[in-house]
Amino acid sequence: xxxxxxxxxxxxxxxxxxxxxxxxxxxxxxxxxxxxxxxxxxxxxxxxxxxxxxxxxxxxxxxxxxxxxxxxxxxxxxxxxxxxxxxxxxxxxxxxxxxxxxxxxxxxxxxxxxxxxxxxxxxxxxxxxxxxxxxxxxxxxxxxxxxxxxxxxxxxx
Amino acid sequence: xxxxxxxxxxxxxxxxxxxxxxxxxxxxxxxxxxxxxxxxxxxxxxxxxxxxxxxxxxxxxxxxxxxxxxxxxxxxxxxxxxxxxxxxxxxxxxxxxxxxxxxxxxxxxxxxxxxxxxxxxxxxxxxxxxxxxxxxxxxxxxxxxxxxxxxxxxxxxxxxxxxxxxxxxxxxxxxxxxxxxxxxxxxxxxxxxxxxxxxxxxxxxxxxxxxxxxxxxxxxxxxxxxxxxxxxxxxxxxxxxxxxxxxxxxxxxxxxxxxxxxxxxxxxxxxxxxxxxxxxxxxxxxxxxxxxxxxxxxxxxxxxxxxxxxxxxxxxxxxxxxxxxxxxxxxxxxxxxxxxxxxxxxxxxxxxxxxxxxxxxxxxxxxxxxxxxxxxxxxxxxxxxxxxxxxxxxxxxx
Numbered sequence: 001x002x003x004x005x006x007x008x009x010x011x012x013x014x015x016x017x018x019x020x021x022x023x024x025x026x027x028x029x030x031x032x033x034x035x036x037x038x039x040x041x042x043x044x045x046x047x048x049x050x051x052x053x054x055x056x057x058x059x060x061x062x063x064x065x066x067x068x069x070x071x072x073x074x075x076x077x078x079x080x081x082x083x084x085x086x087x088x089x090x091x092x093x094x095x096x097x098x099x100x101x102x103x104x105x106x107x108x109x110x111x112x113x114x115x116x117x118x119x120x121x122x123x124x125x126x127x128x129x130x131x132x133x134x135x136x137x138x139x140x141x142x143x144x145x146x147x148x149x150x151x152x153x154x155x156x157x
Numbered sequence: 158x159x160x161x162x163x164x165x166x167x168x169x170x171x172x173x174x175x176x177x178x179x180x181x182x183x184x185x186x187x188x189x190x191x192x193x194x195x196x197x198x199x200x201x202x203x204x205x206x207x208x209x210x211x212x213x214x215x216x217x218x219x220x221x222x223x224x225x226x227x228x229x230x231x232x233x234x235x236x237x238x239x240x241x242x243x244x245x246x247x248x249x250x251x252x253x254x255x256x257x258x259x260x261x262x263x264x265x266x267x268x269x270x271x272x273x274x275x276x277x278x279x280x281x282x283x284x285x286x287x288x289x290x291x292x293x294x295x296x297x298x299x300x301x302x303x304x305x306x307x308x309x310x311x312x313x314x315x316x317x318x319x320x321x322x323x324x325x326x327x328x329x330x331x332x333x334x335x336x337x338x339x340x341x342x343x344x345x346x347x348x349x350x351x352x353x354x355x356x357x358x359x360x361x362x363x364x365x366x367x368x369x370x371x372x373x374x375x376x377x378x379x380x381x382x383x384x385x386x387x388x389x390x391x392x393x394x395x396x397x398x399x400x401x402x403x404x405x406x407x408x409x410x411x412x413x414x415x416x417x418x419x420x421x422x423x424x425x426x427x428x429x430x431x432x433x434x435x436x437x438x439x440x441x442x443x444x445x446x447x448x449x450x451x452x453x454x455x456x457x458x459x460x461x462x463x464x465x466x467x468x469x470x471x472x473x474x475x476x477x478x479x480x481x482x483x484x485x486x487x488x489x490x491x492x493x494x495x496x497x498x499x500x501x502x503x504x505x506x507x508x509x510x511x512x513x514x515x516x517x518x519x520x521x522x523x524x525x526x527x528x529x530x531x532x533x534x535x536x537x538x539x540x541x542x543x544x545x546x547x548x549x550x551x552x553x554x555x
Protein backbone atom coordinates (compact mmCIF):
# COMPACT_ATOMS: atom_id res chain seq x y z
CA UNK A 1 0.00 0.00 0.00
CA UNK A 2 2.65 2.40 1.03
CA UNK A 3 4.64 2.08 -2.16
CA UNK A 4 1.52 2.45 -4.23
CA UNK A 5 0.24 5.51 -2.43
CA UNK A 6 3.53 7.32 -2.50
CA UNK A 7 3.57 8.28 -6.18
CA UNK A 8 -0.10 9.27 -6.00
CA UNK A 9 0.59 11.44 -2.99
CA UNK A 10 3.53 12.94 -4.79
CA UNK A 11 1.41 13.61 -7.84
CA UNK A 12 -1.29 15.22 -5.71
CA UNK A 13 1.28 17.31 -3.88
CA UNK A 14 2.70 18.38 -7.20
CA UNK A 15 -0.72 19.32 -8.48
CA UNK A 16 -1.52 21.32 -5.37
CA UNK A 17 1.86 23.01 -5.61
CA UNK A 18 1.34 23.78 -9.29
CA UNK A 19 -2.07 25.31 -8.62
CA UNK A 20 -0.67 27.25 -5.69
CA UNK A 21 2.27 28.52 -7.71
CA UNK A 22 0.25 29.48 -10.75
CA UNK A 23 -2.21 31.30 -8.52
CA UNK A 24 0.71 33.05 -6.85
CA UNK A 25 2.14 33.99 -10.21
CA UNK A 26 -0.87 35.96 -11.34
CA UNK A 27 -1.35 37.79 -8.08
CA UNK A 28 0.57 40.84 -6.99
CA UNK A 29 -0.68 41.43 -3.55
CA UNK A 30 -0.46 43.76 -0.64
CA UNK A 31 2.07 42.46 1.84
CA UNK A 32 3.73 40.22 -0.72
CA UNK A 33 6.86 40.48 -2.81
CA UNK A 34 7.07 43.01 -5.62
CA UNK A 35 8.03 40.25 -8.04
CA UNK A 36 4.36 39.39 -8.19
CA UNK A 37 3.84 42.78 -9.86
CA UNK A 38 5.31 41.41 -13.07
CA UNK A 39 2.78 38.61 -13.12
CA UNK A 40 -0.02 41.06 -12.52
CA UNK A 41 1.04 42.90 -15.62
CA UNK A 42 0.87 39.70 -17.64
CA UNK A 43 -2.49 38.73 -16.19
CA UNK A 44 -3.94 42.12 -17.12
CA UNK A 45 -2.11 42.14 -20.49
CA UNK A 46 -0.95 45.55 -19.46
CA UNK A 47 1.98 47.90 -19.87
CA UNK A 48 4.19 48.16 -16.82
CA UNK A 49 6.77 50.75 -15.92
CA UNK A 50 8.54 52.07 -12.87
CA UNK A 51 7.37 55.61 -12.34
CA UNK A 52 9.12 56.59 -9.13
CA UNK A 53 12.18 55.45 -7.31
CA UNK A 54 13.26 57.06 -4.07
CA UNK A 55 15.38 55.84 -1.20
CA UNK A 56 12.17 55.01 0.63
CA UNK A 57 10.06 53.24 -1.96
CA UNK A 58 9.46 52.40 -5.62
CA UNK A 59 6.22 52.81 -7.54
CA UNK A 60 5.33 50.40 -10.33
CA UNK A 61 2.52 51.36 -12.63
CA UNK A 62 0.42 48.82 -14.52
CA UNK A 63 -1.74 50.32 -17.22
CA UNK A 64 -4.52 48.85 -19.34
CA UNK A 65 -6.82 50.82 -21.62
CA UNK A 66 -9.43 50.88 -18.88
CA UNK A 67 -7.45 51.23 -15.68
CA UNK A 68 -4.17 52.23 -14.05
CA UNK A 69 -2.88 50.46 -10.95
CA UNK A 70 0.10 51.76 -8.96
CA UNK A 71 1.94 49.50 -6.53
CA UNK A 72 4.07 51.00 -3.78
CA UNK A 73 7.02 48.80 -2.89
CA UNK A 74 9.17 49.17 0.22
CA UNK A 75 12.98 48.69 0.15
CA UNK A 76 12.35 45.23 1.61
CA UNK A 77 10.54 44.40 -1.64
CA UNK A 78 7.13 44.19 0.02
CA UNK A 79 4.07 45.91 -1.52
CA UNK A 80 2.70 48.25 1.19
CA UNK A 81 0.15 50.19 -0.83
CA UNK A 82 -1.90 50.01 -4.03
CA UNK A 83 -3.76 52.85 -5.74
CA UNK A 84 -5.92 52.80 -8.85
CA UNK A 85 -8.13 54.85 -11.15
CA UNK A 86 -10.14 54.01 -14.22
CA UNK A 87 -13.49 53.03 -15.68
CA UNK A 88 -14.10 50.54 -12.88
CA UNK A 89 -12.49 49.47 -9.65
CA UNK A 90 -10.12 46.53 -10.10
CA UNK A 91 -11.07 43.14 -8.69
CA UNK A 92 -9.43 43.52 -5.30
CA UNK A 93 -9.19 39.78 -4.64
CA UNK A 94 -5.72 39.29 -6.19
CA UNK A 95 -4.53 42.73 -5.09
CA UNK A 96 -5.37 42.34 -1.40
CA UNK A 97 -3.87 38.86 -1.12
CA UNK A 98 -3.97 37.63 2.46
CA UNK A 99 -5.95 40.72 3.51
CA UNK A 100 -8.81 39.75 1.22
CA UNK A 101 -10.99 37.86 3.67
CA UNK A 102 -10.80 40.45 6.45
CA UNK A 103 -11.59 43.21 3.95
CA UNK A 104 -14.55 41.26 2.57
CA UNK A 105 -15.95 40.74 6.05
CA UNK A 106 -15.52 44.40 7.01
CA UNK A 107 -16.97 45.66 3.69
CA UNK A 108 -20.06 43.55 4.25
CA UNK A 109 -20.51 45.14 7.69
CA UNK A 110 -20.04 48.71 6.44
CA UNK A 111 -23.43 50.41 6.50
CA UNK A 112 -24.48 51.82 3.16
CA UNK A 113 -25.03 55.56 3.08
CA UNK A 114 -26.90 56.44 -0.13
CA UNK A 115 -25.70 59.73 -1.59
CA UNK A 116 -22.15 59.35 -0.27
CA UNK A 117 -19.52 59.01 -2.96
CA UNK A 118 -16.67 57.89 -0.76
CA UNK A 119 -16.15 54.80 1.32
CA UNK A 120 -13.48 53.77 3.77
CA UNK A 121 -13.28 50.21 5.06
CA UNK A 122 -10.84 49.60 7.90
CA UNK A 123 -9.71 46.33 9.40
CA UNK A 124 -6.88 45.54 11.80
CA UNK A 125 -4.50 45.04 8.90
CA UNK A 126 -5.73 46.98 5.90
CA UNK A 127 -7.47 50.22 4.90
CA UNK A 128 -9.39 50.38 1.61
CA UNK A 129 -10.80 53.66 0.30
CA UNK A 130 -12.80 54.43 -2.85
CA UNK A 131 -13.94 57.71 -4.36
CA UNK A 132 -14.62 59.38 -7.73
CA UNK A 133 -17.36 58.94 -10.31
CA UNK A 134 -18.26 57.25 -13.61
CA UNK A 135 -15.22 57.30 -15.98
CA UNK A 136 -12.85 58.09 -13.14
CA UNK A 137 -13.36 55.73 -10.23
CA UNK A 138 -10.44 55.87 -7.83
CA UNK A 139 -9.23 54.05 -4.79
CA UNK A 140 -6.36 52.86 -2.69
CA UNK A 141 -5.52 50.07 -0.27
CA UNK A 142 -2.69 50.05 2.21
CA UNK A 143 -1.42 48.05 5.12
CA UNK A 144 -0.58 50.65 7.82
CA UNK A 145 1.89 48.30 9.55
CA UNK A 146 3.91 47.89 6.35
CA UNK A 147 4.30 51.56 5.46
CA UNK A 148 8.02 52.44 5.68
CA UNK A 149 9.04 55.04 8.20
CA UNK A 150 8.89 58.58 6.86
CA UNK A 151 6.25 57.82 4.25
CA UNK A 152 2.93 59.65 4.54
CA UNK A 153 -0.31 57.86 3.69
CA UNK A 154 -1.11 60.78 1.36
CA UNK A 155 1.70 59.60 -0.92
CA UNK A 156 -0.35 56.52 -1.84
CA UNK A 157 -2.57 57.96 -4.56
CA UNK B 158 -33.23 55.80 -33.72
CA UNK B 159 -36.17 56.70 -35.93
CA UNK B 160 -39.73 56.09 -34.95
CA UNK B 161 -42.51 55.52 -37.40
CA UNK B 162 -44.54 58.70 -37.55
CA UNK B 163 -47.87 57.36 -36.34
CA UNK B 164 -46.80 55.81 -33.04
CA UNK B 165 -44.57 58.80 -32.55
CA UNK B 166 -47.58 61.09 -32.89
CA UNK B 167 -49.58 58.91 -30.51
CA UNK B 168 -46.79 59.05 -27.96
CA UNK B 169 -46.61 62.80 -28.05
CA UNK B 170 -50.38 63.12 -27.91
CA UNK B 171 -50.50 60.83 -24.89
CA UNK B 172 -47.76 62.80 -23.27
CA UNK B 173 -49.49 66.12 -23.80
CA UNK B 174 -52.72 64.69 -22.42
CA UNK B 175 -51.01 63.21 -19.37
CA UNK B 176 -49.02 66.37 -18.71
CA UNK B 177 -52.03 68.67 -18.80
CA UNK B 178 -53.55 66.79 -15.89
CA UNK B 179 -50.42 66.92 -13.76
CA UNK B 180 -48.47 69.80 -12.29
CA UNK B 181 -46.05 70.15 -9.46
CA UNK B 182 -46.21 72.71 -6.68
CA UNK B 183 -43.94 75.66 -7.28
CA UNK B 184 -43.17 74.79 -10.87
CA UNK B 185 -46.01 76.48 -12.70
CA UNK B 186 -43.83 77.30 -15.72
CA UNK B 187 -43.18 73.62 -16.35
CA UNK B 188 -46.16 72.81 -18.52
CA UNK B 189 -45.66 75.78 -20.85
CA UNK B 190 -42.34 74.63 -22.34
CA UNK B 191 -41.60 71.17 -23.67
CA UNK B 192 -37.97 71.13 -22.52
CA UNK B 193 -38.50 71.34 -18.77
CA UNK B 194 -38.75 68.62 -16.13
CA UNK B 195 -39.61 69.39 -12.53
CA UNK B 196 -37.01 68.39 -9.93
CA UNK B 197 -37.88 67.91 -6.31
CA UNK B 198 -35.21 67.54 -3.68
CA UNK B 199 -36.90 65.30 -1.13
CA UNK B 200 -40.32 66.40 -2.36
CA UNK B 201 -43.24 64.84 -4.20
CA UNK B 202 -41.13 63.13 -6.88
CA UNK B 203 -39.00 61.31 -4.27
CA UNK B 204 -40.08 58.34 -2.20
CA UNK B 205 -41.27 59.40 1.23
CA UNK B 206 -38.35 57.92 3.17
CA UNK B 207 -35.61 59.51 1.08
CA UNK B 208 -32.14 60.34 2.37
CA UNK B 209 -31.06 64.03 2.67
CA UNK B 210 -30.33 66.12 -0.45
CA UNK B 211 -31.72 63.64 -2.94
CA UNK B 212 -32.79 65.24 -6.28
CA UNK B 213 -35.60 63.35 -8.01
CA UNK B 214 -37.23 63.55 -11.41
CA UNK B 215 -39.95 61.62 -13.18
CA UNK B 216 -39.26 59.78 -16.44
CA UNK B 217 -41.63 58.06 -18.87
CA UNK B 218 -40.50 54.86 -20.55
CA UNK B 219 -42.37 53.10 -23.34
CA UNK B 220 -42.17 49.75 -25.10
CA UNK B 221 -40.32 50.69 -28.30
CA UNK B 222 -42.59 51.89 -31.09
CA UNK B 223 -45.78 51.61 -29.04
CA UNK B 224 -47.92 53.81 -26.84
CA UNK B 225 -47.52 51.41 -23.93
CA UNK B 226 -45.78 53.65 -21.44
CA UNK B 227 -45.05 53.94 -17.74
CA UNK B 228 -44.16 57.04 -15.78
CA UNK B 229 -41.70 56.40 -12.96
CA UNK B 230 -40.96 58.75 -10.08
CA UNK B 231 -38.08 58.64 -7.61
CA UNK B 232 -35.48 58.70 -10.39
CA UNK B 233 -32.20 60.08 -9.02
CA UNK B 234 -30.94 62.99 -11.12
CA UNK B 235 -27.19 62.47 -11.57
CA UNK B 236 -24.80 64.89 -13.29
CA UNK B 237 -21.90 62.61 -12.34
CA UNK B 238 -22.94 59.85 -14.74
CA UNK B 239 -24.61 59.30 -18.10
CA UNK B 240 -27.58 57.12 -19.03
CA UNK B 241 -30.88 55.88 -17.65
CA UNK B 242 -31.02 52.88 -15.29
CA UNK B 243 -34.24 51.51 -13.82
CA UNK B 244 -34.93 48.65 -11.42
CA UNK B 245 -36.62 45.72 -13.15
CA UNK B 246 -38.97 45.39 -10.18
CA UNK B 247 -40.64 48.78 -10.79
CA UNK B 248 -41.38 48.12 -14.46
CA UNK B 249 -44.94 46.98 -15.10
CA UNK B 250 -46.59 46.49 -18.45
CA UNK B 251 -43.71 47.80 -20.56
CA UNK B 252 -41.24 45.56 -22.35
CA UNK B 253 -38.00 46.61 -23.94
CA UNK B 254 -35.80 45.14 -26.64
CA UNK B 255 -32.74 43.23 -25.43
CA UNK B 256 -29.53 44.32 -27.13
CA UNK B 257 -27.60 41.27 -28.35
CA UNK B 258 -23.88 40.72 -27.84
CA UNK B 259 -22.51 37.95 -30.03
CA UNK B 260 -24.91 35.09 -29.54
CA UNK B 261 -25.83 36.33 -26.04
CA UNK B 262 -27.32 39.39 -24.37
CA UNK B 263 -25.51 42.61 -23.56
CA UNK B 264 -25.29 43.31 -19.83
CA UNK B 265 -23.56 45.99 -17.84
CA UNK B 266 -21.77 46.45 -14.54
CA UNK B 267 -21.69 50.02 -13.25
CA UNK B 268 -19.64 50.42 -10.11
CA UNK B 269 -19.82 53.42 -7.80
CA UNK B 270 -17.47 54.92 -5.27
CA UNK B 271 -19.43 53.68 -2.26
CA UNK B 272 -18.89 49.95 -2.92
CA UNK B 273 -22.30 49.61 -4.54
CA UNK B 274 -22.87 48.62 -8.18
CA UNK B 275 -25.72 48.27 -10.65
CA UNK B 276 -25.85 45.06 -12.67
CA UNK B 277 -28.26 43.99 -15.37
CA UNK B 278 -29.13 43.73 -19.07
CA UNK B 279 -28.94 46.59 -21.57
CA UNK B 280 -32.22 47.06 -23.46
CA UNK B 281 -33.66 49.55 -25.89
CA UNK B 282 -36.56 51.67 -24.65
CA UNK B 283 -38.41 54.74 -25.84
CA UNK B 284 -37.70 57.40 -23.23
CA UNK B 285 -39.69 60.61 -22.83
CA UNK B 286 -38.14 63.53 -20.96
CA UNK B 287 -40.60 66.33 -20.12
CA UNK B 288 -42.59 67.28 -23.22
CA UNK B 289 -39.85 66.26 -25.65
CA UNK B 290 -40.37 63.70 -28.40
CA UNK B 291 -39.53 60.15 -27.34
CA UNK B 292 -35.96 59.01 -27.96
CA UNK B 293 -35.09 55.40 -28.62
CA UNK B 294 -32.15 54.63 -26.37
CA UNK B 295 -30.30 51.76 -24.68
CA UNK B 296 -30.94 51.81 -20.93
CA UNK B 297 -29.77 49.52 -18.14
CA UNK B 298 -32.27 47.34 -16.34
CA UNK B 299 -31.06 46.99 -12.75
CA UNK B 300 -31.54 43.29 -12.09
CA UNK B 301 -29.12 41.83 -9.56
CA UNK B 302 -29.75 38.18 -10.39
CA UNK B 303 -29.37 38.44 -14.18
CA UNK B 304 -26.90 36.02 -15.80
CA UNK B 305 -23.81 35.76 -13.62
CA UNK B 306 -23.87 38.70 -11.18
CA UNK B 307 -20.56 37.60 -9.64
CA UNK B 308 -18.63 39.22 -12.50
CA UNK B 309 -19.86 42.57 -11.16
CA UNK B 310 -20.00 41.85 -7.43
CA UNK B 311 -16.25 41.47 -6.96
CA UNK B 312 -14.64 41.60 -3.51
CA UNK B 313 -16.33 44.13 -1.25
CA UNK B 314 -18.91 45.28 -3.80
CA UNK B 315 -22.63 44.94 -3.08
CA UNK B 316 -25.10 44.98 -5.95
CA UNK B 317 -28.20 47.14 -5.75
CA UNK B 318 -31.04 44.67 -5.30
CA UNK B 319 -34.14 46.71 -4.48
CA UNK B 320 -35.21 50.36 -4.77
CA UNK B 321 -35.69 50.41 -1.00
CA UNK B 322 -32.10 49.61 -0.11
CA UNK B 323 -30.60 51.55 -3.03
CA UNK B 324 -32.69 54.64 -2.23
CA UNK B 325 -34.12 55.18 -5.74
CA UNK B 326 -36.25 53.55 -8.47
CA UNK B 327 -33.66 54.45 -11.05
CA UNK B 328 -30.95 56.91 -12.04
CA UNK B 329 -31.06 59.47 -14.85
CA UNK B 330 -27.46 60.31 -15.73
CA UNK B 331 -27.37 63.69 -17.46
CA UNK B 332 -23.61 64.17 -17.17
CA UNK B 333 -20.98 65.49 -19.55
CA UNK B 334 -20.81 62.41 -21.79
CA UNK B 335 -23.08 61.02 -24.49
CA UNK B 336 -22.47 57.41 -23.37
CA UNK B 337 -21.56 55.91 -20.03
CA UNK B 338 -18.31 54.30 -21.16
CA UNK B 339 -17.28 55.72 -24.52
CA UNK B 340 -14.55 54.69 -26.94
CA UNK B 341 -12.57 52.44 -24.56
CA UNK B 342 -15.48 50.02 -24.37
CA UNK B 343 -15.73 49.82 -28.18
CA UNK B 344 -12.22 48.36 -28.51
CA UNK B 345 -11.13 46.84 -25.18
CA UNK B 346 -13.04 43.80 -23.92
CA UNK B 347 -11.42 43.96 -20.48
CA UNK B 348 -13.28 47.19 -19.75
CA UNK B 349 -14.99 45.78 -16.66
CA UNK B 350 -18.24 47.42 -17.75
CA UNK B 351 -19.88 45.46 -20.58
CA UNK B 352 -20.52 41.71 -20.60
CA UNK B 353 -22.07 39.22 -23.02
CA UNK B 354 -24.36 36.83 -21.15
CA UNK B 355 -25.67 33.47 -22.34
CA UNK B 356 -27.69 31.78 -19.66
CA UNK B 357 -25.68 32.03 -16.47
CA UNK B 358 -22.37 32.63 -18.22
CA UNK B 359 -21.19 36.20 -18.69
CA UNK B 360 -17.91 37.16 -20.37
CA UNK B 361 -16.19 40.50 -20.84
CA UNK B 362 -17.02 42.14 -24.14
CA UNK B 363 -16.76 45.28 -26.19
CA UNK B 364 -19.88 47.33 -26.98
CA UNK B 365 -20.33 49.69 -29.91
CA UNK B 366 -21.09 53.33 -29.13
CA UNK B 367 -24.73 52.91 -30.23
CA UNK B 368 -25.19 49.79 -28.05
CA UNK B 369 -23.83 51.52 -24.94
CA UNK B 370 -26.18 53.06 -22.39
CA UNK B 371 -26.65 56.62 -23.65
CA UNK B 372 -27.40 59.95 -22.07
CA UNK B 373 -30.95 60.37 -23.49
CA UNK B 374 -30.52 64.16 -23.60
CA UNK B 375 -27.82 63.84 -26.27
CA UNK B 376 -30.35 62.11 -28.56
CA UNK B 377 -33.07 64.78 -28.38
CA UNK B 378 -33.86 66.41 -31.74
CA UNK B 379 -32.87 69.97 -30.79
CA UNK B 380 -32.30 70.36 -27.04
CA UNK B 381 -29.41 67.89 -27.12
CA UNK B 382 -26.34 69.92 -26.22
CA UNK B 383 -26.71 69.79 -22.44
CA UNK B 384 -28.94 70.62 -19.51
CA UNK B 385 -29.39 73.29 -16.86
CA UNK B 386 -30.18 72.38 -13.26
CA UNK B 387 -31.96 75.15 -11.41
CA UNK B 388 -32.61 74.81 -7.70
CA UNK B 389 -33.52 77.51 -5.16
CA UNK B 390 -31.35 78.19 -2.15
CA UNK B 391 -32.36 77.14 1.34
CA UNK B 392 -31.67 78.93 4.65
CA UNK B 393 -29.08 77.57 7.09
CA UNK B 394 -30.68 74.79 9.05
CA UNK B 395 -32.34 73.49 5.91
CA UNK B 396 -35.76 73.03 4.35
CA UNK B 397 -38.15 70.09 4.22
CA UNK B 398 -38.00 69.96 0.41
CA UNK B 399 -37.41 72.23 -2.57
CA UNK B 400 -38.74 72.33 -6.12
CA UNK B 401 -36.59 73.19 -9.10
CA UNK B 402 -36.28 72.54 -12.80
CA UNK B 403 -34.17 70.54 -15.19
CA UNK B 404 -34.05 72.48 -18.46
CA UNK B 405 -33.06 70.50 -21.54
CA UNK B 406 -30.75 72.19 -24.05
CA UNK B 407 -28.49 75.21 -23.71
CA UNK B 408 -29.34 78.24 -25.84
CA UNK B 409 -31.79 76.23 -27.93
CA UNK B 410 -35.02 77.85 -26.74
CA UNK B 411 -36.17 81.06 -25.06
CA UNK B 412 -35.97 79.48 -21.61
CA UNK B 413 -32.38 78.22 -21.72
CA UNK B 414 -30.32 81.18 -22.93
CA UNK B 415 -27.10 81.33 -20.91
CA UNK B 416 -26.64 84.50 -18.93
CA UNK B 417 -24.13 85.62 -16.32
CA UNK B 418 -22.23 82.34 -16.11
CA UNK B 419 -18.60 81.33 -16.58
CA UNK B 420 -17.81 78.24 -18.66
CA UNK B 421 -15.27 75.79 -17.22
CA UNK B 422 -13.98 73.18 -19.71
CA UNK B 423 -13.82 69.65 -18.27
CA UNK B 424 -11.44 66.84 -19.19
CA UNK B 425 -12.65 65.09 -22.37
CA UNK B 426 -11.64 61.72 -20.89
CA UNK B 427 -12.85 61.91 -17.27
CA UNK B 428 -15.11 64.97 -17.03
CA UNK B 429 -12.97 66.29 -14.20
CA UNK B 430 -11.97 69.88 -13.65
CA UNK B 431 -9.81 71.56 -11.01
CA UNK B 432 -10.60 72.81 -7.53
CA UNK B 433 -8.01 74.54 -5.38
CA UNK B 434 -8.88 74.42 -1.69
CA UNK B 435 -6.79 75.14 1.37
CA UNK B 436 -3.66 75.53 -0.85
CA UNK B 437 -4.10 72.09 -2.39
CA UNK B 438 -4.94 71.49 -6.05
CA UNK B 439 -7.43 68.75 -6.92
CA UNK B 440 -7.30 68.13 -10.66
CA UNK B 441 -9.80 65.26 -10.26
CA UNK B 442 -12.58 67.49 -8.93
CA UNK B 443 -16.13 67.16 -10.30
CA UNK B 444 -19.72 68.37 -9.93
CA UNK B 445 -22.25 65.70 -9.00
CA UNK B 446 -25.92 66.28 -8.19
CA UNK B 447 -26.17 62.67 -6.93
CA UNK B 448 -23.58 63.29 -4.21
CA UNK B 449 -25.67 64.47 -1.30
CA UNK B 450 -23.05 66.69 0.32
CA UNK B 451 -19.90 68.68 -0.38
CA UNK B 452 -17.26 65.96 -0.20
CA UNK B 453 -13.68 67.16 0.12
CA UNK B 454 -10.36 66.83 1.86
CA UNK B 455 -10.44 69.16 4.87
CA UNK B 456 -6.68 68.86 5.21
CA UNK B 457 -5.34 71.06 7.99
CA UNK B 458 -8.62 72.81 8.83
CA UNK B 459 -8.98 71.74 12.46
CA UNK B 460 -12.52 73.16 12.85
CA UNK B 461 -13.81 70.58 10.37
CA UNK B 462 -14.09 67.73 12.81
CA UNK B 463 -16.28 64.74 11.98
CA UNK B 464 -18.96 63.11 14.10
CA UNK B 465 -17.67 59.84 15.55
CA UNK B 466 -20.99 58.03 15.86
CA UNK B 467 -24.74 58.28 15.41
CA UNK B 468 -26.68 59.21 12.27
CA UNK B 469 -24.06 61.83 11.37
CA UNK B 470 -21.07 59.50 11.77
CA UNK B 471 -18.26 60.48 9.38
CA UNK B 472 -19.97 63.74 8.38
CA UNK B 473 -18.42 67.12 9.20
CA UNK B 474 -19.64 68.26 12.60
CA UNK B 475 -17.91 71.60 13.35
CA UNK B 476 -19.02 73.28 16.58
CA UNK B 477 -20.05 76.34 14.55
CA UNK B 478 -20.87 76.74 10.86
CA UNK B 479 -17.67 77.37 8.90
CA UNK B 480 -17.54 79.82 5.97
CA UNK B 481 -15.06 78.58 3.39
CA UNK B 482 -14.12 79.18 -0.22
CA UNK B 483 -12.38 77.37 -3.04
CA UNK B 484 -11.21 78.27 -6.52
CA UNK B 485 -12.57 76.26 -9.42
CA UNK B 486 -10.70 76.10 -12.72
CA UNK B 487 -11.17 74.59 -16.15
CA UNK B 488 -9.23 71.37 -16.55
CA UNK B 489 -6.52 73.20 -18.47
CA UNK B 490 -6.22 75.78 -15.65
CA UNK B 491 -8.48 78.46 -17.05
CA UNK B 492 -10.75 80.20 -16.47
CA UNK B 493 -10.93 80.38 -12.69
CA UNK B 494 -13.55 81.56 -10.23
CA UNK B 495 -14.09 81.58 -6.49
CA UNK B 496 -16.91 79.53 -4.95
CA UNK B 497 -17.96 80.28 -1.37
CA UNK B 498 -19.63 77.61 0.73
CA UNK B 499 -20.47 76.74 4.31
CA UNK B 500 -20.13 73.61 6.37
CA UNK B 501 -22.42 73.12 9.36
CA UNK B 502 -22.86 70.48 12.02
CA UNK B 503 -24.39 67.41 10.37
CA UNK B 504 -25.59 66.03 13.69
CA UNK B 505 -27.62 69.17 14.34
CA UNK B 506 -28.93 69.22 10.76
CA UNK B 507 -29.98 65.57 10.77
CA UNK B 508 -31.78 65.92 14.10
CA UNK B 509 -34.14 68.51 12.58
CA UNK B 510 -37.21 67.61 10.51
CA UNK B 511 -35.54 69.07 7.41
CA UNK B 512 -34.10 67.13 4.50
CA UNK B 513 -32.40 69.70 2.24
CA UNK B 514 -29.21 71.28 3.54
CA UNK B 515 -26.82 73.73 1.90
CA UNK B 516 -24.14 73.37 4.59
CA UNK B 517 -23.76 69.57 4.55
CA UNK B 518 -20.34 68.04 3.96
CA UNK B 519 -18.08 65.08 4.62
CA UNK B 520 -14.43 64.09 4.09
CA UNK B 521 -13.23 62.79 0.72
CA UNK B 522 -9.92 62.44 -1.09
CA UNK B 523 -10.77 64.87 -3.87
CA UNK B 524 -13.29 67.74 -4.16
CA UNK B 525 -16.77 66.56 -5.13
CA UNK B 526 -19.24 69.44 -5.48
CA UNK B 527 -22.45 67.67 -4.53
CA UNK B 528 -26.07 68.77 -4.24
CA UNK B 529 -25.48 71.75 -1.89
CA UNK B 530 -23.49 73.38 -4.72
CA UNK B 531 -26.64 73.37 -6.89
CA UNK B 532 -28.83 75.14 -4.31
CA UNK B 533 -29.30 78.79 -5.35
CA UNK B 534 -27.54 78.31 -8.70
CA UNK B 535 -28.16 77.53 -12.33
CA UNK B 536 -25.60 74.87 -13.24
CA UNK B 537 -25.01 74.22 -16.96
CA UNK B 538 -23.86 70.76 -18.03
CA UNK B 539 -22.41 70.85 -21.57
CA UNK B 540 -22.33 67.45 -23.31
CA UNK B 541 -19.14 66.34 -25.09
CA UNK B 542 -18.73 67.37 -28.73
CA UNK B 543 -21.91 69.46 -28.65
CA UNK B 544 -21.77 73.21 -29.02
CA UNK B 545 -23.73 76.06 -27.49
CA UNK B 546 -23.03 79.78 -27.20
CA UNK B 547 -20.94 78.86 -24.14
CA UNK B 548 -18.58 76.64 -26.15
CA UNK B 549 -18.12 72.96 -26.95
CA UNK B 550 -18.58 70.26 -24.30
CA UNK B 551 -17.62 68.72 -22.03
CA UNK B 552 -17.96 71.76 -19.80
CA UNK B 553 -19.60 73.08 -16.66
CA UNK B 554 -20.92 76.62 -16.42
CA UNK B 555 -22.27 78.54 -13.41
